[in-house]
Amino acid sequence: NNLGILYYSQGKLVEAEQMYQRALQGYEKALGADNIITYIPALNAIWGLGSLFELQANITEARTMYSKALIGYEKVVGPDHPRSQSLRDKLHALDTV
Numbered sequence: 001n002n003l004g005i006l007y008y009s010q011g012k013l014v015e016a017e018q019m020y021q022r023a024l025q026g027y028e029k030a031l032g033a034d035n036i037i038t039y040i041p042a043l044n045a046i047w048g049l050g051s052l053f054e055l056q057a058n059i060t061e062a063r064t065m066y067s068k069a070l071i072g073y074e075k076v077v078g079p080d081h082p083r084s085q086s087l088r089d090k091l092h093a094l095d096t097v
Contacts, residue, residue: 001019001020001023001041001044001045001048003015003019004016004017004019004020004023004045004048004052005048007019008048008051008052008055013052013055013056016048016052017049017052020045020048020049020052021049023041023042023045024036024042024045024046024049027039027041027042027045028042036072037068037071037072037075038072038075038076039072040076042072043069043072043073043076046065046068046069046072047065047066047069047087049061049065050062050063050064050065050066050069050090053065054066054090054094059094059097062094063091063094066087066090066091066094067091069087070084070087070088070091073087
């Protein structure tokens, strides 16, 4: 996930996506696909993919990733947490695009 963030910040979007996907695959392998939605580092990777897709104007995929992350964050930290609110704001902004 950290390499994904680094590549994203450098504008290396293909590499960033690969690292985010790789991180998610590792989390799924270690925790099981059903459990990553309650693991904050996995949620961060999902959020990172959403941001990447949004930057690439792939609104459908961005919305999918942000929605998955929101569901997870609401389960883990609650709907009133700033991260949950930030994701709702991002989803709302995508609706106006």
